[in-house]
Amino acid sequence: MLHGVIPVKKAAGMTSHDVVARIRRLAGQKRVGHTGTLDPDVVGVLPICLGQATRIAEYVQHLPKRYQGTLVLGRATDTQDASGETIAEVAKVDITLDQIDEAFSRFIGEIEQMPPMVSAVKVDGRRLYEYAREGKEVKRSPRKAMIYSLERIDFTEGEQPRIDFDVWCSKGTYVRTLCVDIGESLGVPAHMSHLVRMNSGPFTLEDCFTLEELAEVAFQNTWESVLTGPGEALPHFPSIILSDEDYGELMNGLSVEWEEDEPLLPESVRIRVYTEDGRFCGLYRQVDERTADPEKVFREW
Numbered sequence: 249m250l251h252g253v254i255p256v257k258k259a260a261g262m263t264s265h266d267v268v269a270r271i272r273r274l275a276g277q278k279r280v281g282h283t284g285t286l287d288p289d290v291v292g293v294l295p296i297c298l299g300q301a302t303r304i305a306e307y308v309q310h311l312p313k314r315y316q317g318t319l320v321l322g323r324a325t326d327t328q329d330a331s332g333e334t335i336a337e338v339a340k341v342d343i344t345l346d347q348i349d350e351a352f353s354r355f356i357g358e359i360e361q362m363p364p365m366v367s368a369v370k371v372d373g374r375r376l377y378e379y380a381r382e383g384k385e386v387k388r389s390p391r392k393a394m395i396y397s398l399e400r401i402d403f404t405e406g407e408q409p410r411i412d413f414d415v416w417c418s419k420g421t422y423v424r425t426l427c428v429d430i431g432e433s434l435g436v437p438a439h440m441s442h443l444v445r446m447n448s449g450p451f452t453l454e455d456c457f458t459l460e461e462l463a464e465v466a467f468q469n470t471w472e473s474v475l476t477g478p479g480e481a482l483p484h485f486p487s488i489i490l491s492d493e494d495y496g497e498l499m500n501g502l503s504v505e506w507e508e509d510e511p512l513l514p515e516s517v518r519i520r521v522y523t524e525d526g527r528f529c530g531l532y533r534q535v536d537e538r539t540a541d542p543e544k545v546f547r548e549w
Contacts, residue, residue, distance in 0.1 A: 249277050251299030252475030253308070255448075257456035258286050258294040270459055271296050274466040283308040283448065284419065289331060292445030293453055300546055301478045304531075307518075308481060311449035312396055314416045317442055319427040322408030324437030328364050328424040336437035340407045343434065345400070348411060351433045352398045360390040361425045394418035395426070410441070450483050451476075478546060479520045479528035487520040490529075498529045499547055504540045518543065 258267055264285040272280045281302045283295040292315075297305045322341040325332030365376050365385055379386050395417050402412035415423065424440040431438020446453050457465070457474055465474055479487070488506060490498065498504075504521055519540050521529045527548065532540035 249279065249299045250275050250471050250475065252297075252301050252477050253283075253304075253451075253481040254296045254298065254462070254474050255451035255456045255476070256294045256296050256462070257453065257458050258291055258445075259459070260289055260291050263288050264294060267294055267296065267459070271298070271462070274459075274462055275471070281305050284313075286445060287329075287443075289329060290443045290445060292443075293448040293451050293456055294445070295448055295451050295481070298475070301481065303544055303546075304478050304482060307485075307531075308449045310419050311484065312416050312418060312447075313421075313445060313449075314414070314447035315423050316401070316412070316414050316444050316446055317423060317427070317440055319411045319413060319430060319438055320408055320441045321411070321431055321434065321436050321438050323439055324428065324431070325439045326365075328422075328428050328439055329443075330439060330441040332439070338436060341409055341436050343409055343436075345403060347434060348400055348403070351430050352400060352413070354433060355426065355430060356395050356398055358392055358394050359426075359429075361393050361422050361429070362390050363388050364422055364425055391420060393421040395421070398426075414446075416447075450481065477528060479522065482520060482531070485518045485520050485531070487522060489522050489524055492523045492525050495523050495527065495529065498523075498542075499545060501542050501545065503535075503542070504532050505538055 254271070256267055258264070264282045268280050268282050272278060275298060277298065279299050279302055281297050283297060283305045286292065286294055295308055321343060322338050323334055324336040326335050363376060365379065376386070376388065395415060397416045399414045400411055401414050404410040423443055427438055427440040462474065465471060488504065490504065494502065498521065504519070517534050519532045519534060521532055523529060528546055530545040531543045533543045534540045
């Protein structure tokens with residue numbers, strides 16, 4: 249069985265589950281999962297976890313993500329993107345770069361968003377997109393999101409101006425809704441016409457492999473060349489190295505202690521534990537100034 253994370257470049261027209269199903273067939277194993285869905289029309293970074301690495305999916309999923317997309321002013325749709333039916337439109341939008349930049353600045357920090365009807369949020373046990381397919385709109389509650397940065401990278405003038413943007417945001421951010429809300433703050437209808445996920449946690453678009461490339465990897469059986477180990481997929485957690493002799497006790501749930509001359513780590517932080525020979529033993533959670541208890545132990549494969 250394969251164990252690790254593969255950053256996949258998802259193509260347009262595929263769901264995240266489609267990608268998981270394809271990787272399962274190529275790798276010949278069932279234990280495969282993704283780290284956060286991408287809409288079918290959205291392309292870009294989709295980290296896929298295999299084997300024991302599925303146990304770290306939650307940690308990768310909660311890391312910030314970066315997108316580049318295009319916001320169109322002057323037309324709103326029922327799906328908030330270019331695929332939907334027009335629900336509001338104006339003949340011409342007059343806007344300045346200063347107005348755009350000022351509007352962008354108002355959305356940096358913690359914001360509230362209303363989940364779009366085409367999202368996977370559940371209401372009364374059903375996904376919102378299931379209601380949307382039936383032509384229904386149901387009551388839903390706003391959700392908090394964090395926008396770390398939001399920058400205009402290009403502007404195309406016209407009756408319906410186009411704004412290319414770059415955004416770093418938290419898990420659960422609806423970028424299409426962000427585009428609509430920016431339009432509303434400018435007093436005009438708007439929608440998102442294009443979106444690419446550039447980063448997901450430590451993985452960038454340049455790190456990614458297409459499904460066609462992975463088909464060749466499967467044919468050549470060179471999976472190790474595309475896998476990132478579970479520990480290496482979590483570089484935001486500090487790491488410590490223990491003696492190879494401690495491996496057996498670590499696998500049995502040994503608490504980790506460090507010497508007085510070791511630098512103090514922030515309390516409650518997670519710590520990656522390795523042995524001297526490079527084996528990743530698990531994730532530990534610090535319980536006091538010098539001790540950490542096992543949260544997830546990764547036995548040798």
